Amino acid sequence: MEHDTIAAISTAVGEGGIAIIRISGPDAISSTDRIFKSSKRLSEADSHTIHYGHIINPESGESLDEVLVTLMRGPKSFTAEDVVEINTHGGVIAVKKVMDAVLQLNAVRVAEPGEFTKRAFINGRIDLMQAEAVIDLIRSKSDRAFSVAKKQAEGVLSRKIKALRQTVIELLAHIEVNIDYPEHDVEELTAAFIEEQCTKAIAEINKLLKTASEGKILREGIMTAIVGRPNVGKSSLLNVLAQENKAIVTDIPGTTRDVIEQIVTINGIPLRLLDTAGIRETSDIVEQIGVERSRDVLQEADLILYVLNYNEQLQPEDKLLLEGMKGRSVIVIVNKTDLEQKLDLTEVEAILDRSVIVQMSMLEEKGLEELENKISELFFEGQLESDDLTYISNVRHIALLKKARQSLQDAIEASQAGVPIDIIQIDGRMAWEALGEILGDEAGDSLIDQIFSQFCLGK
Incomplete structure (x- = not known):
């Protein structure tokens, strides 16, 4: 199903100046060519161009609507696949006629809620944290909330989480060397070193969690x-x-x-x-x-x-x-x-x-x-900081950051108690995996499906 060509109405249902039907997948361009009558076939056109023409009924050849069609070839598109967006007249009937014509093509099926954004995630264009920020952009209730979500969608928080994972992976690398090559003359992994790396990561996590209540608001x-x-x-x-x-x-x-x-x-x-x-x-x-x-x-x-x-x-x-x-x-x-x-x-x-x-x-x-x-x-405390938009607002992210922090704290305490480093390695790996789950690197299919099911159809 991940390689199917999908389509959905991406604008709100009702009367309006225009409505947009988005098509994404390997057959997006060739399928649209079968119902789009224009001076030039989309398969022969350059990427990121707009074309004027008419959508026709693929069976009768009847003209259904006058449209503008936007062509975006993968990987330089939202989904990183070939994408076609049909700009048709707004209104229930016009959109339905064009959508029916699209679905008459056997190569295209109706997209599931959030499936376009899910494909962007699966195809590596965005991480899971950025994908979830798309929901927040849509649901923003204030200018400030929109700005915070926009920064998250751009990857500001993702970069901070990746930096945290790098700190943890450096710790795991040192532990791995000491476990696998004890006979080599490597830097001795001491309790002080473990505490230093873990404390560094915990401090960064605390900075993010400090913004959690404000971000949730x-x-x-x-x-x-x-x-x-x-x-x-x-x-x-x-x-x-x-x-x-x-x-x-x-x-x-x-x-x-x-x-x-x-x-x-x-x-x-x-x-x-x-x-x-x-x-x-x-x-x-x-x-x-x-x-x-x-x-x-x-x-x-x-x-x-x-x-x-x-x-x-x-x-x-x-x-x-x-x-x-x-x-x-x-x-x-x-x-x-x-x-x-x-x-x-x-x-x-x-x-x-x-x-x-x-x-x-x-x-x-x-x-x-x-x-x-x-x-x-x-x-x-009086006002929001105008220059700091790195708020943690997602409940899932907050829970995973707390889980990572606890694992790092457990590693510190285990080291101070003289626990063998292969046991401490387990705590470090748990922290690394929790941070990875925020980004989607360690997330299971059921979690991913649950997150994207919250999206509206067509996004």
Whole structure:
């Protein structure tokens, strides 16, 4: 199957100016020639050229659409194979007609999800880490996340992992020499040498893992629950942050009955905002379900925005909820500061630190900048480093880096305990293999299939 010629629609389904059908494999050019009517056959054309013509029905000869066809001969293509991309008119019918014509050719089959990128990996054009970055590029929720994914796709992190593997392989080479040629006069492999090499690699791994939490946030966003009693301004906060009327806002308590989700970007940080139903005791069955869902979201959230009313006294249920938030990432938003003050802020400060309180007026859109700064300080110590895009964000990569680090630490401890070097070699090899699995060098077929199955069709 890896040598089949594959095809798929690479653009989103729906109306648009153009749609692109990508064909890759040994028969991509010859097969397209059978349905593409132009002044010149693709098989006679130079690579990386664009040709005007029409796609025809291979059986009836009927013209189906006016198109532009891009020709890219392997290995200088995304998949490192011969690739043809048909630029047809956008719209469901036009694309379907052209795709049907492509598939009428017995030499072409429909591509599986992610199969084009998988072929790029199998053919050695990119490593597995770069391939996974392609998913992150597609799913990026902010400019910053896109930039990080772009650097990973370009191989910035891959080069760091390869350098780490080189450090480990140098250690293994020294061990191998001492095991295979003990009679030769080679540099004695001491505990100090093992510790030096392993410590060097561990330090580099720690640098990468230090960025893991920030990288995960950039990749997935901060799950942010907007919580509070009914009618304190939770939905208004969602609308202000999203800069659109996503949630219904009324003076009637209990308007929000379910969790509303919206993704926004604040200071380059993606937030998955979850506007919850007001938490209170209620006899309304529907509202009870909404309140229960709100409590579930509250437990799972990375960040809690707890909204209070400047015009109301602190209620017993507020105190109970605030007490339960100690030790969590929480920002208390005191809303409606345009009204008369009835809330005793010292009561709130007695429960939580003053630094997490932000006074706002959703009506006048005051305090928004302070809130954005608080979120940045809470998760990124104020701001993201503009010149450093080497964030580790993939859970698989993080787990394998930790595995490699543990193996190297085990090697240090074994050496200090006087364990024979052939046993220490096992720890070193485990670290080398874990790093190789990040790049795909040591990854099994099932893992590779699982990773590429997450891609959209046509990528």
